[in-house]
Amino acid sequence: MRKKIVAGNWKMNKTLTEAISLIDEIVTGLKDLVKNDDKLVIIAPPFPYLMKAAEMTKGLNQIEIAAQNCHSNEKGAFTGEISAAMILSTGAKFVIIGHSERRNYFKETDDFLAKKVEIALKTGLKPIFCCGELLSERQSGNQFDIVRNQLKNGVFNLSESEFSNVVIAYEPVWAIGTGVNASPEQAQEMHAFIRKIISENYSTQISENTTILYGGSCNAQNAAELFANPDVDGGLIGGASLIAKDFITIVNSY
Ligand code: 13P
Secondary structure (H helix, E strand, O other): OOOEEEEEEOOOOOOHHHHHHHHHHHHHHOOOHHHOOOEEEEEEOOHHHHHHHHHHOOOOOOEEEEEOOOOOOOOOOOOOOOOHHHHHHHOOOEEEEOOHHHHHHOOOOHHHHHHHHHHHHHHOOEEEEEEOOOHHHHHOOOHHHHHHHHHHHHOOOOOHHHHOOOEEEEOOHHHOOOOOOOOHHHHHHHHHHHHHHHHHHOOHHHHHHOOEEEOOOOOOOOHHHHHOOOOOOEEEEOHHHHOHHHHHHHHOOO
16 A cells, blocks of 8 residues: 655745744644554755754654755765765655756756665665646646656666655646646546556556655645545645644645
């Protein structure tokens, strides 16, 4: 059975004091969840708070910490960058790779992202690999080709055992931070497509075991109908993950 996951990507938000309060509220609000086995909550705060976040959630099996990015090299002269080993050493277990903000604002290429996935896995971090089309690509009907290529170049060259440690997040760029979420039908259609191509590249068993998250204006109001789709295994939440009450409602929506 694949895991159901709700992950909060805080992006570049919150001071340390605010981060501590938010984690505190989330942990308190989710204390009943920690007894339920098939759900996992992931919190992805900015780098400086990873260690504190890991400390505050230590021993809670249903809550894990993720970084929002890592570098593709193991270590070395890369001023200002953070390695997968550094992230792992804080207690974080996951890393978001290939978010559209990294692809678009920081010009991260498919090759660079594939190297990040490789080093993350080699180090022992589980990648949450993001894919998704631009508005213009959807309008021209190219969304399936775009997503197929992102997955082919980013993760489909992994071995079966490596791939089984990857979570996929479908985040249509036009839905991120816009207040316009993909409809439940659009989300289900793309998630079913992603599962189909995973099955073609690996096997039905692997595809059935892969968690595929939806991200893009997912909030406390629309999460339940998005998560009700058979191929939507939870969400990668931006804005709504910054408000404890909303994030908890989202977690309780599946
Ligand atoms: P929003 O939920 O703010 O649209 O952001 C989605 C996202 O980019 C999560 O990684």
